[in-house]
Amino acid sequence: MKYAFFPGCTIADRLPFIEKSIRLVCPEYDIGLVGLPFTCCPEPNSVQSFSQYTWLTMAARNIAVAEEHDLDILTACAGCFESLAMAKHMLDTSADTRAHVNRALANIGREYTGQARVVHLLQVLHDDVGCKGIEERTLRQLRMRVVTHSGCHLLRPERVLQVDLAEAPAKLDALVRALGMESVDYMDKTMCCGAGIRGVNRDISFAVLREKFAGMSMVHPDAAVVFCPTCFISFEAGQRVVNRMFGTEYRLPVFYYTELLAVAMGLEGTESILSGHRVQGTEETVARAMGHGGTPAQAPMGTHGAREV
Amino acid sequence: MRPVIWDDDEERVSDVRQAAQPCFQCGVCAASCPVFRVAPEFNPRIAVDEIVQTGTVAVTGREWYCAYCLMCEQRCPMGVALCEILVAIKNLSARDGKVPPSIVEMMDVIRFTGKVSHPSKGTTRRRRELGLPELPEVDAAEVQKLLEVTGAIDRLTRYREAECEPQ
Ligand code: SF4
Numbered sequence: 001m002k003y004a005f006f007p008g009c010t011i012a013d014r015l016p017f018i019e020k021s022i023r024l025v026c027p028e029y030d031i032g033l034v035g036l037p038f039t040c041c042p043e044p045n046s047v048q049s050f051s052q053y054t055w056l057t058m059a060a061r062n063i064a065v066a067e068e069h070d071l072d073i074l075t076a077c078a079g080c081f082e083s084l085a086m087a088k089h090m091l092d093t094s095a096d097t098r099a100h101v102n103r104a105l106a107n108i109g110r111e112y113t114g115q116a117r118v119v120h121l122l123q124v125l126h127d128d129v130g131c132k133g134i135e136e137r138t139l140r141q142l143r144m145r146v147v148t149h150s151g152c153h154l155l156r157p158e159r160v161l162q163v164d165l166a167e168a169p170a171k172l173d174a175l176v177r178a179l180g181m182e183s184v185d186y187m188d189k190t191m192c193c194g195a196g197i198r199g200v201n202r203d204i205s206f207a208v209l210r211e212k213f214a215g216m217s218m219v220h221p222d223a224a225v226v227f228c229p230t231c232f233i234s235f236e237a238g239q240r241v242v243n244r245m246f247g248t249e250y251r252l253p254v255f256y257y258t259e260l261l262a263v264a265m266g267l268e269g270t271e272s273i274l275s276g277h278r279v280q281g282t283e284e285t286v287a288r289a290m291g292h293g294g295t296p297a298q299a300p301m302g303t304h305g306a307r308e309v
Numbered sequence: 310m311r312p313v314i315w316d317d318d319e320e321r322v323s324d325v326r327q328a329a330q331p332c333f334q335c336g337v338c339a340a341s342c343p344v345f346r347v348a349p350e351f352n353p354r355i356a357v358d359e360i361v362q363t364g365t366v367a368v369t370g371r372e373w374y375c376a377y378c379l380m381c382e383q384r385c386p387m388g389v390a391l392c393e394i395l396v397a398i399k400n401l402s403a404r405d406g407k408v409p410p411s412i413v414e415m416m417d418v419i420r421f422t423g424k425v426s427h428p429s430k431g432t433t434r435r436r437r438e439l440g441l442p443e444l445p446e447v448d449a450a451e452v453q454k455l456l457e458v459t460g461a462i463d464r465l466t467r468y469r470e471a472e473c474e475p476q
């Protein structure tokens with residue numbers, strides 16, 4: 001299946017190693033990625049709050065670009081997914097809205113028709129490839145206890161997105177189990193990481209992240225697994241800010257799902273992906289999970305990973 | 310609720326009021342709100358109550374603290390989407406040029422590049438080292454045009470004018 005690949009600003013411009021992992025993994029499952037001149041999705045909170053009309057029109061423009069190529073859109077970021085999927089919902093359920101937006105798009109010679117679907121990579125891997133298909137392609141099991149965080153914008157609004165159960169998401173957990181990992185339940189699993197207001201109020205935003213980390217650290221995971229670049233940056237770089245602001249000592253490796261999938265599949269080039277990480281001990285955590293060197297990850301809990309001291 | 314694309318202010322306020330009508334002040338939204346949990350000065354329930362009671366939107370600035378996690382909407386037993394109501398309120402205040410500076414900055418970057426970020430020199434090098442394809446060229450002029458016809462440029466201008474007014 002061929003898709004218009006929508007990497008989103010954050011992955012393309014700030015986390016190229018995540019894009020690399022996606023581009024390593026997708027061809028293995030016959031998922032074709034076509035690059036198109038997409039603009040910012042646009043970002044669902046700030047841009048929509050500034051002007052919902054602008055937000056909707058920019059999203060409609062991106063979908064229209066994919067429609068012109070007869071392709072569905074494959075997103076890799078929960079924020080891009082939310083913006084494009086919600087915009088599509090608004091445009092498909094109100095003829096008035098669609099006409100209004102299309103009048104704006106006429107200025108740049110484009111039209112939204114509603115032909116293209118919008119999906120996130122989690123759906124393609126879980127719903128289309130399936131966990132069995134994933135497991136069959138792994139060369140090694142990753143022995144790790146992880147907490148998963150699907151991301152607000154993949155889960156809600158549940159009635160529109162229908163990706164997973166918003167109060168009890170299970171798909172990312174099933175996907176990590178397919179790689180041999182244990183997914184541990186934790187308090188506030190579906191809670192936000194605070195990223196949406198990082199620019200508006202830094203103190204509040206990181207206090208929200210502190211709460212999130214408190215929940216995750218209680219179960220002493222080896223790592224956190226996410227499926228969104230904003231959640232990734234929020235957790236990985238954000239934990240250092242939380243440590244500075246609140247005197248905690250979190251040191252939790254964070255992974256975007258396809259990075260671990262590439263490792264479990266034994267694909268070439270995963271070292272260059274993992275070296276992009278900033279949390280000390282990330283590469284060692286993966287090495288231990290593969291059974292190389294150090295103590296096995298399933299040994300004493302809490303000897304590494306998130307721990308409040 | 311309809312997207313906020315109509316120009317009539319009164320109509321929009323009545324939209325908001327109508328959307329908030331089913332609320333019976335149970336507080337489940339506030340109890341589920343991650344922002345309220347750490348910053349009780351932001352209470353999404355009270356933001357709604359104000360509108361239902363007065364029929365007007367009091368622009369306090371706190372509505373911008375909403376992280377848009379959509380948990381309030383998920384849990385509301387009456388199906389009230391507080392986050393969408395807050396978006397409508399923020400749209401109203403942005404129209405008058407009242408916007409947090411970080412959001413204005415983001416809009417400016419979008420206006421001139423079509424994106425919220427651009428690859429740093431380091432990222433461009435990393436992309437090449439990793440063997441990633443060149444990013445397709447974004448037509449920033451197209452985005453500028455859309456910002457213009459959807460009123461975003463006017464909003465940015467109003468923000469700058471408000472900035473220059475003596476306090
Ligand atoms: S959860 Fe719904 S009904 Fe309850 S206070 Fe909040 S908006 Fe009102």
Ligand code: SF4
Nearest residue numbers: 342375376378379381
């Ligand atoms: S969407 Fe906003 S108001 Fe609603 S729960 Fe999340 S942060 Fe609170």
